[in-house]
Amino acid sequence: MTTLARLRPTLISPTYTRLWFGQAVSSVGDAVFSTTLVLWVATVLAEGRSWGPQAVSGVVLATSAAVMFVGPLAGVFVDRWDKRATMLGTEVLRGVLVAVLTAVSFVPAEDLPAGVWLALVYATVLALNAASQFFTPARFAVIADLVTDEADRARAAGLAQATGQTAWIIGPPLAAPLLFTVGLQWALLFNALSYLVSYLAIRGADLTPVGSAAATAKQRAQAAERRGLFQDFTAGLRFFARNRFLVALLLLTVIGQLGTGALSTLNVFFATRNLHASAELYGYLGMAMGIGGIAGALAAGRVVQWIGARRTTWIGLMASGVLLVLYSRQTAFPGAVALLFVFIVPITMLNTAMAPLLLAATPQEFRGRVVAVFYPVTRLAAMLTAVLSGWLVGSGLRGFSGSLAGLRFGPIDTVFAVAGLLVVLAGVYARLALPAPAPAPAAKPAADTAEPAEPAEPTLEGRP
Incomplete structure (x- = not known):
């Protein structure tokens, strides 16, 4: 208890600490997953094939496609939906996707054509990163409501970046031994379990402050539904x-x-x-x-x-x-x-x-x-x-x-x-x-949001 109490000021708050812990475990799982897939495609599926580099680059392209084509529209839905439910739902979806790929990976690689394996890998990577486009803005909005001080927000962003950097220092060295000693299945299962840990961390976090304006948020969501997806996106x-x-x-x-x-x-x-x-x-x-x-x-x-x-x-x-x-x-x-x-x-x-x-x-x-x-x-x-x-x-x-x-x-x-x-x-x-x-202006009531309110123009530093 004493140790945890000492950690809380560093990690801003107990609620943020839970969210950070879930992100940390999930980030390591993602690093292991990404590295494992690249290694498996390069050293097993495409071993000795001239198209090996192109096959590996397809993993990167699938990731980029999700960011570019799903990301902008995902923000519209995130602004409409309950942020906590969005985070929980995406963790469930990502865990199920990786679990399905894990189950399929028990099939020997030579029993299926390389094209089928690549299609499964690319589809899974695309779907995982598409789900991430919903998770990331939702988490951003939740942290914004939980952490209001500028220095604390910078500290939260710094912890997120440090966690991501650390995950990519830990994950890749961990991926190779998992793949080559216990097999692809267990390396993939590691990532599936990391989503479960993240889900439990989010579910256990006290996000009551975030939901204090639930009625107003519901009204905004209903108004957004009446405007339609395209109108909300262009707004x-x-x-x-x-x-x-x-x-x-x-x-x-x-x-x-x-x-x-x-x-x-x-x-x-x-x-x-x-x-x-x-x-x-x-x-x-x-x-x-x-x-x-x-x-x-x-x-x-x-x-x-x-x-x-x-x-x-x-x-x-x-x-x-x-x-x-x-x-x-x-x-x-x-x-x-x-x-x-x-x-x-x-x-x-x-x-x-x-x-x-x-x-x-x-x-x-x-x-x-x-x-x-x-x-x-x-x-x-x-x-x-x-x-x-x-x-x-x-x-x-x-x-x-x-x-x-x-x-x-x-x-x-x-x-x-x-x-x-x-x-x-x-x-x-x-x-x-x-x-x-x-400071960001308060949102107008839902009935007045057909056109976005013109924000108060920020002032130059040192002026009121």
Whole structure:
């Protein structure tokens, strides 16, 4: 009891602690599941086949398709539905989907055609990630109602990011032994059980404060049903487009993806070509980013409490942009590892700081739709940046070589340096243009919500 009591202040509240615990277990399960499927497809199903890489990429495409095509519409339903029931329902659905795939996996791989196995895997991944598009905005809205202080919201976002980073440090090393020692079935069952743990954690959480306005929420849902799905969806888009704070925040997030998107595609080539390191050492760069992400996420709440979410955002952009430029000039592996660790800390901090800014600018009735627009757009930006970076180095800047002030530039370090400079400019823009958000306006009664209310325009920092 004493230990739990000491943990509660760190995890904000007992209710949040339950929700966090469920997310932590589920995140590890997801990391194990994703890694297991990639390993199984690559080493068992497509072993020795020329189409192996394409088969593995299909898992990524199924994930992206769910985010891009289901995510924006999911927010409409999340704004209408009871958030707790939505979270519980999606956990049940995801657990059943993985349990079904687990049962099928007891069939020997050679007894079914590879195309059938791939179809089952892709369909399951698509359905799981489609369900996640309902779970994530619902959880976002619940946390917004439970955690109201800006610093606590940043701390909650930091804990979520740290948990996700930790899951991807624990999950992949756990997946391989499970797959190759006890088999695919038990690795999949691990994820199914993680959804059960998450379900029990949510069910046991006291979400009474969230449901205190249940009658008003029911009236909004009934009005939304009368308007229709398309009208409700476009109302959310209009609200987003008319709120210059949300538009600026989205633009900054998209620009911030330039650095991480370029790194995700080119860092392995940077390690072997620019740093002259062996491919076996590449994993240490990913480890540095993972540890830096955890450090930045855990420190973000305190930093936001000291200087505010807005300053954390623009300072984080400037610092990460400068560090990415410095990283592009590295030629020794140890220095690059250290610099990459430092680079990811402000990146994680600014991502964490954006959560309270996003919450403060969004009224309760639009939270599901705002999140369902915000995250798919940032995911698309990351994908496009990764593709563009690969094309530039492989074709557009292939063979490029130049020098400036005695410094020589090749294609990869040039892409990193330009991306870093653009991120610095985004920080300057954020410093000059990003307003400090005023508290989100209260939602109007359901009868008046045919058109979204024009939000109160956030004021510049330091002004009333």
